[in-house]
Amino acid sequence: MKLAGKDDGILGITAAMPQGTGLERFGKKFPDRFFDVGIAEQHALTFAAGLACEGYKPVVVVYSTFMQRAYDQILHDVCLQKLPVVIALDRSGIVGADGPTHHGLFDFSYLRHIPNMVVMAPKDGGELSEMLKGALSWGLPVSIRYPRGSVPDLEIKDKVEVTKELEKGRGEVLKDGKDICIAAIGSTVYPALSAADELEKDGINASVINARFVKPLDAELILSEVSKSGKLLTVEENVLQGGFGSAVLEMLEEKGATGIKVRRLGIPDKFIEHGGQDSLRKRYGIDKDGIAAAVRLLLH
Secondary structure (H helix, E strand, O other): OOOOOOOOOEEEEEOOOHHHHOHHHHHHHOHHHEEEOOOOHHHHHHHHHHHHHOOOEEEEEEEHHHHHHHHHHHHHHHHOOOOOOEEEEEOOEOOOOOOOOOOEOOHHHHHOOOOOOEEEOOOOHHHHHHHHHHHOOOOOOEEEEOOOOOOOOOOOOOOOOOOOOOOOOOOEEEEOOOOEEEEEOHHHHHHHHHHHHHHHHOOOOEEEEEOOEEEOOOHHHHHHHHOOOOEEEEEEEEEOOOOHHHHHHHHHHHOOOOOOEEEEEEEOOOOOOOOOHHHHHHHOOOOHHHHHHHHHHHHO
16 A cells, blocks of 8 residues: 555555455455455466556456466466466465365465466565565566465564565575574565574574565575585475475576575465364474474484
8 A cells, every 4th residue: 555655556466365365455445456256266376367468557466376376377377478477375374274275285386386476475574665665666577475464473574664676586584593404485585583592591592584485586695604604494374386395496406506504384285174273383394383393303
C-alpha cells in the first residue's frame, strides 16, 4: 500500500483470498487497482502477464499451496516472456491447523528451475518490505515467499520501513564462526541464530548466513563462509528435493568445491500431517533444537 501510493502502475491481484492475504485493505484504498479473479489462479497469472505487457506492475498474492495450479502460466506466460510480474506466496512453509492440503512446502522446488525467475524469502517483516520494493524495480519475474503468522519477535530492525534497496542475489552474514556454517533462508533464519547462540554455550562457534535468495544464489558468500570450516548445514522450510539445500549442493558441484561436509535440514519426501506450526517444526527438526542437534551430529 505504501508503494502503490507512490506508483499508480502497481496493481494487486488475488484468487478468492482477499482477507487471508491482507489485500482486502488494498482493495478498499485502491478499488480501481485491485482484482479478485475468484478461484482461478491460472487466470490470475495470465491476466497479470497481460497487464505487465502494457506497462503495469502487477503483484499476484496467493497462498503457496494454490499457486501450484498456475505452474504452466508462470512458466509460459510470465517467465518465457521475462515479464515483470511479482508473485507473493503467502502461507509458505508449514501452515498448521488447515491440514495437509494447505502446507506451502513445494514453492522453492517448483519455481527455482524456471529460467528468468528470481526466488527469494525474507527473514522478517523489514526484509519483506525491502524485497517487495526490489521486486517492483527489477523488471523481472520475481517470487517472494513468506510464512503464515506475525513477524518474529526477534526482528533485527527496529521498525518495518520501506527504506533500503535490496541487492539482487546477495545474502548476509548474521553471525561469524569458525567451526561450521549454517546457511538458512526465510522462516528458518531466526531459529538458526538461536541455535548458534545455544551452541556457543557448548564451545561450538557457528557462523549463520541469511541466504535471502534461492535464485540467484549468493555463491561467493556461501563459499567464503564454508571455506573457514569445510562444514555446512542448510536449513529450509521446504521439501528437500529441489529446494534451497539442493541449490547449494548444485552450486558446490558447479564451482568445483570439494572436501566439504554437508547436511541438509528440511521437509522429507512425504505429505505433512495436520498440526500446529511449532509442533510440526519440532517434529521435522527445523526448529532451534533440531538445528542445534544437526550441527552436533555433523561435527561429531
